[in-house]
Amino acid sequence: MSDSKIIVGAIAGSFGVRGEVRLKSFCATPEDIADYSPLYTEDGSRSFEVTLERSIKNGFAVRLSGIETKEEADALKGVTLFADRDQLPSLPDDEFYYADLVGLEVYDTGGTKLGVVQLVVDHGAGDLLEVHTANLKEPALLPFTKAAVPTVDLAAKRIIADPPEGLFD
Structure with missing residues (x-):
């Protein structure tokens, strides 16, 4: 996926018999997902105009352009949807899109390279950076807080970290 695309949602399956899909939004304001239309599949081979029909449990019932039947909607289950980066709002200085953090090198406050961010994980209690490093068998999960x-x-593609004691040992 290109750096010009950001993941904004995923199709959880069909909804009803008229081609609507269940859409999970990953946007800070969930209903904003329709504003970023058209949305693209991960490989960029398909694009969809999105029309929110109604809010449902854990997402929205949505109409996607070109999807008319339940079978077509069923076939999209599990597909992630991406928006053009220039469609998304600019963020304040202390906020980041997850996609911007992946691949950044992580250094400690003394300048020693600790590893590279491979993934940003959100388990609900706060974001964690999964940092892969050569000296550990398992990746380290660095809390993505102002303190850590x-x-x-x-611009420099780097993070300066003050990790909790023993995290990278």
Whole structure:
């Protein structure tokens, strides 16, 4: 996926018999997902105009352009949807899109390279950066807080971290 695309949602399956789909929105304001239309599949081979029909448990019932039947909607289950980056709002200085953090090198406050961010994980209690490093068998999960990650420099593609004691040992 290109750096010009950001994941904004996923199709959870069909909804009803007229081609609507269940859509999970990953947007801070869930209903904003329709504003970023058209949305694209991960490989960019398909695009959809999105029309929110109604709110349902854990998402929305949505009409996607070109999807007319339950069978077509069923075939899209599990498909992730992406928006053009320029459609998304600019973020304040202390907020980041997850996609911007993946691949950044992580250094401690003394300048020692700790590893590279491979994934951002959100388990509900706060974001964690999954940092892969050569000296650990398992990736380290660095809390993405101001205390543990005081500096994110997107231009230099690096993070300065003050990790909890023993995390990278």
